[in-house]
Amino acid sequence: MPLLEGRGLTKLFGRLVAVDHVDLAIEHGEIVGLIGPNGAGKTTLVNLITGMEAATDGRLTFDGHPLIGLAPPAIVRLGLARTFQIAQPLRNMTVRQNVAVPALFRAGHVAGVGAALREADEVLASVGLGPKRDFPARALTTPDLRRLELAKALALRPRLMLLDEVMAGLTPTEVDAEMAMLRQVNARGIAIMVIEHVLRAVMGLSHRVVVLHHGRKIAEGTPAHVTADPEVIRAYLGTTARASP
């Protein structure tokens, strides 16, 4: 049984079909890329999975637990972590306090604040934020905020992480560092879904790629398979004048 399984996921905003009967499965320990042009419904799909928005229709299970109708904190505590497209630090708390929060509130949380702070230090060291642990989160640079988001997600001890545009705003060197870090995360047995515009990163990381366009799943397969798919090329580049009769 897949770790995450969605069937016929649909979301309507008024008459706009943001997500249109999408089937989705993520296996244990897998890295799945979710790509698609702007407005394809990627973030909406993530919001449905994490309970931030209510699905209009469809079924969704995580490790056998039905997710539809659960509030975001309950879904998180099942072991499904997410990061946001725009980093959401707890600005006036220190970096290590930020990471102590998930350690204190996941299922099987640590006993006290002291233990949570010690665990935060370990997690921060693993993402390279150790030296900045006493900074207020508001003082971090963009790449460091990305690392903090990742550290907070890791401290939830998730089995699946949904990463919404973790590469946004990073330089090519920073993208490489981020990719290496995500491979390490995956090596610990955490399944990852990367929602990404930076195609190089998605293609380099993912075992499997899902392509959304106008809310529909138009392709799915290995990175090589998907990039060769004519419908995907059309969705990203449009139809050329010569291609039409």
Next chain:
Amino acid sequence: MPRVTARGLGGPAGAILAAAALAAALLLPSVAGTYYIRVVTGIFMFGMLASGWNIVGGYTGYPDFGAAAFIGIGAYTTGILMSRVHLPFAAALPAGGILSIAAAVAMGSVLLRLRGHYFAVATLGFMIVLQQLASNLDVTGGGSGMNLPPVRSFTTFYYWMLAGLVVAVAVGFVLPRSRVGYAIAAIRENQDAAQVLGISPLPYKVLAYATSAFFFGIGGGIYAYWFTFIDPPTVFNIDFTIQAVVMTIFGGPGTAFGPLAGAVILKSLDVVLTNISIFLHNVFFGALVCLLVIFAPRGLAEIFQARGGLIEAIRTEVRENRI
């Protein structure tokens, strides 16, 4: 998260200072006259109210403008139980505190779903509703108010208020170092982010609101017995809320000792200025609030933390174009 407490007054020096202050407070009635005992009792009361308001308004970031609702609940519960049921004060007062908690849980479960200004306005409405209710019920004595049994000694209230204050400050000190404190800090900083870190916000917000309400209820109960007469406008009085808010903001919201510092300084100034001129004291208070919001929105704590003190804090403010 604890902006000042962690560095400022947490160490052994802070503990000695707190113990010395407490010892001085305990001994004061044996050396001071009735007037000063009454003044300091008032300071203790507002120290407790501000420290209580800080739990919901400071640490949790929910501006409760109806906090005086719980002054009224505590005052009337204590008054009714003492004068109509003839319970002793020591039994009536906790009942007022418990009823305040119950009311806060009931109202908070609804009102705390609102954010920001909407919460502030709704809590204010809650207080006004209770004031009208108290004016029209028989058991409260309606608009003509009610009398409580007369009292023997002012020192009693001094010690009751001191006890309430100590508990309120202790809660403010322990809270940010606890798991609950991390939850409400995360909620204050970013409620959506807090949810994806596994926190269900409402129970923690209700807990903070009820804790805050408890101190207002206790404050109201002691106040009622102290003044021996209560009526709806004096206890369901927004002035209590405003003073607690100003003192908290002046001292440093979201800090353990800021609200107490705010209460001590502002209430002392208030007493001095009122002795000079009632008019001057209001002008002063208003001007102070304006200056404070402009230059030190995080209170005295912010000024003390800025390198170079007040002047540098103001310069920084000007540089950052907040004014």
